[in-house]
Amino acid sequence: MTARAKSAKKAAPDLCTEHHAPASHPAAKIPPLSLVESQRMGEFFAVLADPTRLRLVSLLAADEFCVCDLASSLSMTESAISHQLRALRAARLVSYRKEGRQVFYRLHDHHVLELYQTVREHLEE
Amino acid sequence: MTARAKSAKKAAPDLCTEHHAPASHPAAKIPPLSLVESQRMGEFFAVLADPTRLRLVSLLAADEFCVCDLASSLSMTESAISHQLRALRAARLVSYRKEGRQVFYRLHDHHVLELYQTVREHLEE
């Protein structure tokens, strides 16, 4: 299973023993992600891995909106939208501003807008 | 529930009727994502929303590796790694090259490397 142990007694020597091919060709030598780093990064991408949340981001990329209008724009319940905005808030992708009964949401900063636009263009092929 | 219908007969007029606040302040007017567009974009982010796949990308960001070495580097079974490489392949995030019994994987293009590095730096705060 592991294919890590050295060959038994005959046939097919273990040629896969950490000797990768050309040895070096890419950019700088960046250390691989640790387990916790990969988990943090995974959680970040996971927030953007949902159609509803992405549509919310796409709306907020144009202007600021209250929960009610966001729900209406996507033809979804305000409860569902509120749940998703909570996730976007926890990931610091959006900020909000209370005004009376309403809560207006907007993208947290320009990094979010840029990431969204970059990936959108990347998929427009 | 929908809060879309006009007020009944008295009290609390429907102030949330698509009149968002300042009206305009951000960048250009980009149309919101359609349902299918958001699904495609969501699937793309979903591939990057897993710790194992991110660690694979982080390894392939430095060099090209065969499945066996990738599994060994992450202390996981070759089966698990093969399953994840399949997902990365389907998303066109990695390419591969067969050499005898081994299959060497690498990042598909520089866009992948740039996206990975950008987000990594963004989380290093």
Next chain:
DNA sequence: CCAACATCTGAACATACGCTCATGTATTGG
């Protein structure tokens, strides 16, 4: 205060996802 509104929250259910396990295919050396 009270009713309507705007939003938030917790529980529950259906679905999606990642790993393990067993098996299948392909390549190599003897």
Next chain:
DNA sequence: CCAATACATGAGCGTATGTTCAGATGTTGG
């Protein structure tokens, strides 16, 4: 040919996730 190696694949299981539903909190106008 045959066995070991390298990788791929399908089924199955436990867990995570998004939505609905019911209800709670907070705000406003009469």
